[in-house]
Amino acid sequence: MTANFSIGLFVFAAYLVALLPLIAGAAIGGVAGLVVGATITAALWVLIGLAAAALNAIVLAAAYLYASEGAVPQQFDASLLRDAFTSK
Secondary structure, eight states: OEEOOOOHHHHHHHHHHTTHHHHHHHHHOHHHHHHHHHHHHHHHHHHHHHHHHHHHHHHHHHHHHHHHHOOOOTTSOHHHHHHTEEOO
């Protein structure tokens, strides 16, 4: 069995959007704008990383519960969990 799910694409998009403060800071000009933009971008990247790790843990826990016991948590769609696994 292999797992066919990931939140990586959404996290990558969020990281790209988080670059906007850095770009805006560089466009404003000066060292101060660049430092402020870089600081905001770094803080957003940390928050995105924490949120991504939490979401990944939630999805993996639901997949583990489904794979080990066949039970689907009520917050998840049974067909999505069932289709998350395919044979090698």
